[in-house]
Amino acid sequence: xxxxxxxxxxxxxxxxxxxxxxxxxxxxxxxxxxxxxxxxxxxxxxxxxxxxxxxxxxxxxxxxxxxxxxxxxxxxxxxxxxxxx
Amino acid sequence: xxxxxxxxxxxxxxxxxxxxxxxxxxxxxxxxxxxxxxxxxxxxxxxxxxxxxxxxxxxxxxxxxxxxxxxxxxxxxxxxxxxxxxxxxxxxxxxxxxxxxxxxxxxxxxxxxxxxxxxxxxxxxxxxxxxxxxxxxxxxxxxxxxxxxxxxxxxxxxxxxxxxxxxxxxxxxxxxxxxxxxxxxxxxxxxxxxxxxxxxxxxxxxxxxxxxxxxxxxxxxxxxxxxxxxxxxxxxxxxxxxxxxxxxxxxxxxxxxxxxxxxxxxxxxxxxxxxxx
Numbered sequence: 001x002x003x004x005x006x007x008x009x010x011x012x013x014x015x016x017x018x019x020x021x022x023x024x025x026x027x028x029x030x031x032x033x034x035x036x037x038x039x040x041x042x043x044x045x046x047x048x049x050x051x052x053x054x055x056x057x058x059x060x061x062x063x064x065x066x067x068x069x070x071x072x073x074x075x076x077x078x079x080x081x082x083x084x085x
Numbered sequence: 086x087x088x089x090x091x092x093x094x095x096x097x098x099x100x101x102x103x104x105x106x107x108x109x110x111x112x113x114x115x116x117x118x119x120x121x122x123x124x125x126x127x128x129x130x131x132x133x134x135x136x137x138x139x140x141x142x143x144x145x146x147x148x149x150x151x152x153x154x155x156x157x158x159x160x161x162x163x164x165x166x167x168x169x170x171x172x173x174x175x176x177x178x179x180x181x182x183x184x185x186x187x188x189x190x191x192x193x194x195x196x197x198x199x200x201x202x203x204x205x206x207x208x209x210x211x212x213x214x215x216x217x218x219x220x221x222x223x224x225x226x227x228x229x230x231x232x233x234x235x236x237x238x239x240x241x242x243x244x245x246x247x248x249x250x251x252x253x254x255x256x257x258x259x260x261x262x263x264x265x266x267x268x269x270x271x272x273x274x275x276x277x278x279x280x281x282x283x284x285x286x287x288x289x290x291x292x293x294x295x296x297x298x299x300x301x302x303x304x305x306x307x308x309x310x311x312x313x314x315x316x317x318x319x320x321x322x323x324x325x326x327x328x329x330x331x332x333x334x335x336x337x338x339x340x341x342x343x344x345x346x347x348x349x350x351x352x353x354x355x356x357x358x359x360x361x362x
Contacts, residue, residue: 014283019239020290027246027294034250 036066047077055081095203098210098338099228099266101252103244105215107236108273111309112331113212114142115320116232119335121176122320125207128167131181132224133214134189140180143170144316154182157194163201172321177206190223199227217244217251226257230267232300232338236274237286242294245270249297269300271334276305278350288348301334303327304347 044064051057063078100113110131117129130153131139140146145168151161156179163179170176179202182189202209213224225231231252235245252266253259259266272291279285288302308325312318320335322328326347333343 016280016283016286016290019286020294023239023242023286023294026243030243030246031250034254 035068040064040066051079057082095206095209096230097199097203097228098208098230098232099213099225100210100232100234101213101221101225101248102215102234102241103217103221103248104236104241107234107241108303108309109215109234110138110142110212111313111319112232112234112271112273112303113210114139114318115328115331116335116338117208117210118170118173118176118318119320119332120208120210120338121170121173123335123339124175126175126177126205127208127210128177128179128202128206129210129212130179130202131212132190132220133181133212134187134220135181135183135185136214137181137183139178139212140168141316142313143178143318145170145178145180146316149180152180152182153198154184154189156198157190163198172317187219190220192223192226195223196227217247221248222251222255225252225266226255228252228256228266229258230269232269232271233295233297234271234273235291235295237272237276237280237288237291239286242286242291245295249295268297269338270295270297271300271303273303274305275302275348277348281350288345299345300337301330302345302348303330303334 044062045059047064048057048059048062051062057079061080061082063076065076065078067074067076098116100109100116102109110133113129117127121127129139129143131137132153133139134154137149137152140149148168151166153166155161156163156166166179168178168180170178179198199209211224211228214220225248233245233248235241249268252268256266258264270292272288275288276285280287288299292299304326306319306325306327308322308327309319312322312328319325320328320331323332330347333346336343
């Protein structure tokens with residue numbers, strides 16, 4: 001550690017550490033999708049279409065996640081409904 | 086060499102990366118040559134149908150008569166097609182076809198060729214094309230081990246992770262429920278000076294993200310371009326850091342312990358380091 005590190009730490013983080021942070025996030029995200037069944041995106045779209053018949057939501061208002069534990073899979077559906085006026 | 090005769094099968098190693106231009110062919114040529122130098126009968130197969138380049142890197146482009154697709158289509162025998170390396174004993178090259186037909190390679194055809202090669206060779210190195218499509222999947226399908234060539238750069242690391250996913254799910258070993266493909270990380274074009282100044286991902290950064298065992302680190306080196314200009318695998322340049330680093334990687338692949346080297350910046354950087362630059 002050199003004496004200039006004190007000043008450096010106050011400035012922006014190095015580009016390498018930005019790269020590492022970005023990679024860790026995207027790689028974790030892509031790994032979690034890796035074991036998803038192929039039908040999931042289409043199923044997600046169809047669920048959105050059904051909800052849209054009744055409530056006006058955007059596709060980003062629906063989060064679908066499939067978690068696999070030892071011997072069962074949990075499909076988690078999270079829908080953010082618009083505020084009622 | 087094989088006391089068990091045909092019972093002992095060759096070890097199939099795929100050199101892959103997802104991303105193009107990271108050094109797959111350079112590494113295939115260097116590692117294949119290194120294994121042969123250790124006395125193992127080795128063949129390097131170019132799987133890049135339509136974009137044959139291993140022959141140029143190995144300096145045997147003018148000796149190509151038949152190719153991989155000719156063998157699969159039974160237009161030529163293996164012994165007619167294999168090119169014996171002129172410099173290194175025990176080393177052979179199986180060139181890719183220049184056909185534009187993407188479907189020239191079939192799983193059955195590749196399997197047949199690998200089985201035949203397996204009887205005669207100790208090591209089969211499969212030089213994968215870039216991408217994650219059929220060609221790359223064909224190159225890794227029958228592998229026992231994979232060398233994932235990665236540059237310390239975001240797109241290369243991400244693509245390496247994707248190819249690891251494919252190795253774990255779409256290989257024959259995965260489909261048959263056998264022991265998974267051995268995975269090895271080979272970090273190439275490494276620039277210790279830029280790592281020290283925080284402009285490049287370090288070895289441990291890449292290891293943290295990909296979480297697979299490290300086979301070696303090849304420093305960025307002028308010797309690599311010089312070697313490819315001349316059609317000589319860089320591992321034969323024992324004056325160069327890249328050549329020596331490849332030899333270390335081959336030793337580790339054979340199970341020997343070799344400390345990492347060439348990861349420090351040159352001595353002139355001492356004062357700079359003292360000041361934290």
